Amino acid sequence: MSSGxxxxxxxxxxxxxxxxxxxxxxxxxxxxxxxxxxxxxFAIGAVAGPQATPYGWLYRRLVRPRLGPPTELEHPAPLxxxxxxxxxxxxxxxxxxxxxxxxxxxxxxxxxFVAAFLNAAFGLCLGCELYPVIARLRxxxxx
Amino acid sequence: xxxxLTRFAVLGAxxxxxxxxxxVARRTSGTAARDAGEQVLTADDLGSTLGSRATxxxxxxxxxxPCRSTRRVLDEVTGRMPGVAHIEVNAEERVDLLSRLxxxxxxxxLVLDSRGRIVRRISGALTGQQAQAAIAGVAPxxxxx
Numbered sequence: 001m002s003s004g005x006x007x008x009x010x011x012x013x014x015x016x017x018x019x020x021x022x023x024x025x026x027x028x029x030x031x032x033x034x035x036x037x038x039x040x041x042f043a044i045g046a047v048a049g050p051q052a053t054p055y056g057w058l059y060r061r062l063v064r065p066r067l068g069p070p071t072e073l074e075h076p077a078p079l080x081x082x083x084x085x086x087x088x089x090x091x092x093x094x095x096x097x098x099x100x101x102x103x104x105x106x107x108x109x110x111x112x113f114v115a116a117f118l119n120a121a122f123g124l125c126l127g128c129e130l131y132p133v134i135a136r137l138r139x140x141x142x143x
Numbered sequence: 144x145x146x147x148l149t150r151f152a153v154l155g156a157x158x159x160x161x162x163x164x165x166x167v168a169r170r171t172s173g174t175a176a177r178d179a180g181e182q183v184l185t186a187d188d189l190g191s192t193l194g195s196r197a198t199x200x201x202x203x204x205x206x207x208x209p210c211r212s213t214r215r216v217l218d219e220v221t222g223r224m225p226g227v228a229h230i231e232v233n234a235e236e237r238v239d240l241l242s243r244l245x246x247x248x249x250x251x252x253l254v255l256d257s258r259g260r261i262v263r264r265i266s267g268a269l270t271g272q273q274a275q276a277a278i279a280g281v282a283p284x285x286x287x288x
Contacts, residue, residue: 124168
């Protein structure tokens, strides 16, 4: 759990705000393609880290030059985990929608929106903090 | 038309839920609740010796960002208190303790008295002042020292 490498924590907050906006649009339009695009962004973040996503690029290009240097760096592990949760939820939505489940895209987008909005507005990663609940459910089912 | 209305309602509901969760999480973070002291943790449970006055047990995961700030705060606070130990438990390796102690969130901080009885429980990131107050309620002499 040692640190050393770090990410400017304001980048992921901006990315979460953009993610929230995209997911809100998916909820309003029901567009599976837009949800697929967001899932692809999550996939990049889950594999290569949040800085590698288009949102990370936008932050470095447009926002970062207007700000001072970060006072504190954040460890990338929680950020990558958050991207994985996003990928799982939106990916499931895309798959179910492709199978013809009505409301799947809107439902998954709404769920992911709650998580992304919490991240953007409160700096809270719900899935990261609720690990014990997930672990207990898993062990109860013997997975 | 009605479908559009439904979608607006879904987005509105998601927004309200997110704000409520955010406010509750912010409000409950760092507040210490008294525990009955019926549950006991031993040095064997924790794989580390208990403090002579009090022990602060922190449940963390690698993927939890506030766990890192909490670790810094607790290291700093307990470092100033003789007889108070700070033990960090990796929640991913100790699912048994998570179930036994009903830990739902990381970081969760338990404050044990000198005999290992759990007497305070704090969920979420905490400040130095909150940590000091929680330990003072268990081992006032450690804070005065």
